Amino acid sequence: MVGVLLNAFAFILIIIIGRILDAFHVLPANASATLKKILINITLPAAIIINFNKNTLSSGVTMLALALLGLGANIIMIAVGMIATRKRTSADKALYMLCLPSMNIGAFSIPFIQSFLPAAGIVTACMFDVGNSIACTGGTYAFTSQYVTSDENGIDFRAFIKKLVTSTPLMTYIIMFTIVSLGFHLPHEVITLINPMAAANPFIAMMMIGTMIRIDFKREYMTDLLAVIGLRHIFSIALAALCYFVLPLDLIARQALVIISFAPLSIIAPAYTGLCGGDEGKASAINSLTIILSVIEITALLVAMGLN
Numbered sequence: 383m384v385g386v387l388l389n390a391f392a393f394i395l396i397i398i399i400g401r402i403l404d405a406f407h408v409l410p411a412n413a414s415a416t417l418k419k420i421l422i423n424i425t426l427p428a429a430i431i432i433n434f435n436k437n438t439l440s441s442g443v444t445m446l447a448l449a450l451l452g453l454g455a456n457i458i459m460i461a462v463g464m465i466a467t468r469k470r471t472s473a474d475k476a477l478y479m480l481c482l483p484s485m486n487i488g489a490f491s492i493p494f495i496q497s498f499l500p501a502a503g504i505v506t507a508c509m510f511d512v513g514n515s516i517a518c519t520g521g522t523y524a525f526t527s528q529y530v531t532s533d534e535n536g537i538d539f540r541a542f543i544k545k546l547v548t549s550t551p552l553m554t555y556i557i558m559f560t561i562v563s564l565g566f567h568l569p570h571e572v573i574t575l576i577n578p579m580a581a582a583n584p585f586i587a588m589m590m591i592g593t594m595i596r597i598d599f600k601r602e603y604m605t606d607l608l609a610v611i612g613l614r615h616i617f618s619i620a621l622a623a624l625c626y627f628v629l630p631l632d633l634i635a636r637q638a639l640v641i642i643s644f645a646p647l648s649i650i651a652p653a654y655t656g657l658c659g660g661d662e663g664k665a666s667a668i669n670s671l672t673i674i675l676s677v678i679e680i681t682a683l684l685v686a687m688g689l690n
Contacts, residue, residue, distance in 0.1 A: 389498065389684075391681075393677070396584075396585060396589055397591050397673075399589070400589040402592075403592075403593070404593040414590055414594045417590035418649070421488075422489075424579055426489070426492070427550050428583065429492065429496060429580040430508050430555060430558060431554065431558055431573075432576060432580040434555075434561070434562055435562075445505070445559055445563070446509075448510045448512075451510060452511060454513070455514070456483040456485075456514060458617070460479050460482070460517075460522060462613060463475070463479035464479060466609070467479070472530040473659050474606070475660075477606060479530075480523065481614075481651055481652075481655065481665050482613055482617075484517065484648035484650075485511075485647075486645050486646045486648045486649055486673075489587045489649060490591065490646055490673070491507055491645045491680075492504060493583055494641060495642075496580075496584055498684055498689045499638055499689065502635055502638075504638070506635040507641075507642055508555050508558075511551075512559070515551065516552070522654070523657065526654070530658055530659060591673055596670050600663075607664065611671060611672065614672065622639070622640045622643035626639070640687070641680055646669065646676040647672045
């Protein structure tokens with residue numbers, strides 16, 4: 383238990399350092415954007431490659447099912463957002479439909495899983511995130527923007543597909559899934575070259591999160607903030623229970639899915655909320671609070687599951 387708490391606090395410490403460095407302007411104003419580019423294009427893909435190269439899941443069918451589970455989870459929460467705001471303004475619809483789904487798995491959950499679970503846990507998280515990423519990187523935004531406006535041009539599928547194929551993590555998932563499914567592995571020399579970049583992923587991710595947290599919870603935010611956080615947690619508990627007690631997967635895979643279930647809101651959801659006419663400041667406050675809560679909840683889950 384002490385080991386789990388120390389390892390978890392190491393992540394919290396990096397987040398705190400990132401927040402302090404940002405607050406005292408030690409880092410440049412665009413530090414979070416720079417760290418995000420490093421994470422999305424270098425360290426996260428490297429971590430995906432390293433762990434996918436270890437053939438750890440039973441079959442390609444299992445991995446495909448995990449991707450569908452990730453996509454399905456987002457679709458359910460989009461529907462919940464539509465139902466919850468059916469009689470409210472377009473701005474409220476945009477806020478709920480974009481902030482209820484969308485899990486920050488690549489930048490948040492995978493670093494935890496990378497440090498506490500074997501490769502099978504990371505592959506499980508990666509495949510779930512394939513479906514999640516399809517929604518997060520443009521799918522949810524494309525649908526929501528069409529739902530809350532009367533744009534006669536409809537959904538721009540060309541732009542949507544472009545967002546997907548230019549997502550470095552998503553393409554890395556798909557390429558490594560194909561390689562593993564065909565029974566191939568990357569040469570040892572390639573893995574040796576990539577390994578230092580993969581090892582840096584947890585540090586870069588937590589530092590980036592630290593620079594992005596904004597504690598600005600205005601009084602007028604509280605009703606929607608508590609409603610969205612509450613609905614997300616009800617779904618998180620239900621998803622975690624389904625994954626851990628029902629799904630016929632190995633223990634490591636089920637533990638990874640429990641951690642994923644309590645992932646915070648995607649870091650790009652507030653921007654999409656603003657683009658759809660919602661309150662970006664309110665969405666940013668929700669994002670920051672979900673990060674803080676996820677650190678606490680995932681640490682508690684690690685202790686409860688005896689991971690160290």
